[in-house]
Amino acid sequence: MTAIYKDPSQPVAARVADLLARMTLDEKIAQMHAFWLILSEDGQHSVRADSFTGASDQDSLQKRLQLGLGQITRPLGSHKVDAAAGVRAFNALQKTMVEQTRLGIPVMSHEECLVGLMASGATLFPSALAFGATWNPALIEQMAAAIGAEARSIGCHQGLAPVLDVSRDVRWGRTEETFGEDPYLVGVMATRYVRGLQGEQRDLLATLKHYVGHSFSEGARNHAPVHLGWRELNDIFMLPFEMAVKQANAGSVMPAYHDIDNEPCHASRHLLTDVLRDQWGFDGLVVADYVGVSLLYQHHGVAADPAEAAAQSFNAGLDIELPGDDCATRLSDALARGLISPARIDEIVGRVLTEKFRLGLFENPYVDEHAIALRTPHALALAREVARQSVVILENNGTLPLNPAARQRIAVIGPTADDSLAMLGGYSFPVHLILSKDQQTQAEPNVVTPLAGLRQIFGTDQVSYAQGCAILEERKYGSPVFPGDVANSTELAHASPVSQNADHIGAAVAAAQNADIAIVCVGDLAGLFQTGTVGEGSDADTLNLPGVQQQLLQAVVETGKPVIVVLTGGRPYNLQGLEQRVAALVMSFTGGEQAGIALAEVLAGIVEPSGRMTISVPKNVGAVPYFYNHKLKSAGTPIAFHFGSAYPFGYGQSYTTFAFDQLRVAADTVDIHTGEIAFTFDITNTGNRAGVEIPQIYVRDKLASAVRPVKELKAFGRIELAAGERKTVEVRVPVDMLNFTGSSGQRIVEPGEFDIQIGASSNDIRLTTMVTVTGQTRTLARDWRMESTCRTAS
Incomplete structure (x- = not known):
């Protein structure tokens, strides 16, 4: 007789109840966490380890896999692997789960997908900040659907996106991951992103993050405490999450690392259960941000050990610990100590199993390696259109649009002009891999840089190039991440890796002097944990251009040639008065693999500029945190001279009026x-x-x-x-x-x-x-x- 849980004709609730009744405690706990593995086609999987996430026990891995597993962490997104080979390796793991464990419970796979599926060979879309700048929710829904299609084709069941943090302080490195500084705009864009990614059947779970208030940390520093009362938290930061849950039926939510008024989000029953489930009606999975449960005892000091940290998180409303099993495996200890109840564990495991049944994993656990579809013409066209619509003209004295038929000599100058990685956000696959010790920084051949795009539109013979300076001479892994990584964080002698070498500015000046017009591309480089100048853990203490870029720009402006400045990257910068001396100023964000051609089309007037800012550009770093929807008294009394924004929220010029x-x-x-x-x-x-x-x-x-x-x-x-x-x-x-x-x-x-x-x-x-x-x-x-x-x- 077929077990009820194996019968697809039975209601999901009946299948869940039947399977739960058959499970041991260890098998239940195995559904409440993930493993982060480097998968192998021959089934000899290895544990991935680093200083940030730690590692599971390699020696007991095969034995523990026999208990089953809730999720596998980023099987194709953790290292460079051909998609077909990665799918075969995932299928090998799934075969173990389905055919070689006692109950045959399949595993869910999750991947990052904020700016496209984070896997080798997937489409590299623009940054989320660029998504917002389009002010086009319908386009973002189409784009998210394309990302969802790529994710499904490699067997992904849950995507860790979108980011619903509302930008408040542009020094924060993760500004590039946000849609902007207005909660309503963020909510609308996020709702469309979720609808597109999940599809009508919700057969791929979108993950709303980082719940909640992550973007208003002390000093705009990553993981730092957040000081907010409930009213402001609810009105500004929770609104987008509420919209995406209620209007888009979001399948998952990820709590944030920080504490709010001394309560860590990963341990907040008020946020994770009272509000999210009871008040809003959320019915999906709450998954931990990576090592977020561990931080309860390692950093926040609200739990004595891993068992207590696990109990606090799971009692608060967590369903699955990611990326590994740091604390969840101590739940049997927590149970013995009376820190969590068997009923709570059954409730959580019931939710995990419900999603696995609902997703159809029991009937279709394997991935068709012949159906993989990455970088399709449709996806590339969408990436290009998003990049086009996100370009914002901030200043223009009439120089733009340029006329390709005029045969002007154009000098393209600057550190981001021909750097393919400068066109990509921190959660793109190539940039994310810089964290891997084996990863060598290299050009991405599919990325069209501004230099390549301009040469395509204006002709190679009319466009010269000089880098002028570098932002980072070398992209490398190894910055201290956690306070515990250094002996005394208050006296940290950690030098900035940003380049101060001005030796090549002279060559850039000569290039400008020999041209009719100069296009200077400056900005920043996305990179996690100080492998870049913007991105997660790459926060700023100034809004001046990193390194000697201001010196480069000043020197080119002094030539007297018309200068068009193109700002690329994940936050706005001040040009220290040069805004009023240049011929044009363009905000291009990180435009993805089609960035260069999209930018060139806008500069040439082939595409009309329609991007509008969704973050204000503060006049001075002393004005931050600055946002347009401030209170009347925010400017101080008397009004602070440095308060305000020259390019406020919603601003952008056109080539018409x-x-x-x-x-x-x-x-x-x-x-x-x-x-x-x-x-x-x-x-x-x-x-x-x-x-x-x-x-x-x-x-x-x-x-x-x-x-x-x-x-x-x-x-x-x-x-x-x-x-x-x-x-x-x-x-x-x-x-x-x-x-x-x-x-x-x-x-x-x-x-x-x-x-x-x-x-x-x-x-x-x-x-x-x-x-x-x-x-x-x-x-x-x-x-x-x-x-x-x-x-x-x-």
Whole structure:
């Protein structure tokens, strides 16, 4: 007789109950953690080890695999392996799980996929910051679907993306992983990313991270404590997570490393259970950030040992420890000490098994190595389109667009002009591998650099090149990661690896002098744990360009030749006044493998620039943390001279001009329970060429029971207009979206007057009106209206 759990015709709940009843305690615990292995096609797998994640026990590995396994950590993303060989090695592991263990429970595979599947040969997409700069949720959903297709083709069941952290301080290295500084924009983009990645069937789990507040750490330092009250935490940082859970049915959530008001996120039952599951209705898996459980006893000091750390996390709401088994295997000890109950373990294992059944793993455990599909024409086209739409023009004195037919001599200069790794984010496969001691830094042949793209558009004979300087002379692994890695972290004598060599600036100046125009590419290099100048663990203490890049730029500007500056990388930088002396300033972020050609197309006017900033560029590092949706008193009294942003949230220029007029409000009063703020306005392309405008709608609560921001984004659109064309834009903002967290800790909407501001950026408001919300203060229900609409009239 077939066991109930092996019968696909049975309900999932019945299969879970039957399998749970057959499992020993050790077999249950094995489902609550992962192994990080270097898989082999012959089944002789080895344990991956490093100073960050530690290692599982190699000697007992085969014996322990006989108990089963919850997840395998990054089977194709940990080292350079051909995709087909990697799939065969994964299938070998799966064969052990399915055919050689007592119960035959298949293993889930997870991979990183923030900027594309993090595996050799996969498409290298732009950074998340570039995703946000497109202001195009539909495009990001299409892109995420392409990433999901690549992930499924190599047998991935869970992708560790997207990042929903709301940028607050651009010194933070992980700024490049965010969509931007506005919680609503982040929520919309994340919702679309999750829908695209997971698909309608949720047969690939997206993972929302880092839950929550990770981006507002002390001094913008990685893992540092976060000081937030519940209201600000809920209104700014939790909103995107709530949107993605409720609107996109996200399959997984990953808690963050830090503590909030002295409570580590990995041990917070309030966050992981009370809010996430009980209040929001989340039904997926909560997976630990790598070694996040261990940190409870190693760093936070809230647990005495691994057993207590495991008990704290799993009691709080964790389901699976990643990337290995540092603490989960001590759960039998925790059980004996009364730190966790058998019922809690059964509840957690039941959730893990539910997802495995729901994903169809028991019926289809193996991967078809002949169905692998990476870097398809469709995926490459999407990577190029995202890169195109993310380019932001910050300054332009009329020099742009360049005319390829003019046959101008162009000098391309700078350390990021022909560095393929400079076009990639920290969670791209080539950059991530710098952490591997065996990995040699090398050019990525599939990446089109700015130099290559410009030569393709303008002609090799018209484009010369001089590097001018380096950002890092050598990309290498080995920086101290944890406080325990050094004897005294307060007196750490750890020299910056950033290059100070100015010997090649003269050659760059000569190249500019021999050209008609200079394009200078400067910025930073993504790299984890100080293998770069931006990225996880690569935080900054200044917003000046790293190394001698400012000196290079100053020297080229002094030649008197028109200079176009292209900023690439994961955070904005100040040019110390040169912004007003250059011919143009362009923010290109890290544009992925199609970065160079996309940039060249925009500079040549082949593609109209439509990118808009989703992070503000602070005037001075003394202004940080700076963000557009600050409180009125944030500038200090008197107003600090260094406060503000020259290029604020929502800002970006076009090659044409737009006029906003004819604002028409449907009603100047709306009901607090069912009302919508509805209005129309017209946008006219007043220039002589086609363009794209990004209308942005901001709201200010004029009088509230709690201090509110000066303005908050509540709607946005993307409107394409031919030269001289006029379109009517319709906007509907549900009154629910005027909410904030009240003294009760719940979201409320209060009656009163609200300023409606319509503009081309947060600081360029073209039309205003006021709407009054009528009724009595109400607490929002669980399923409140979370999104507005902004579209052209039919």
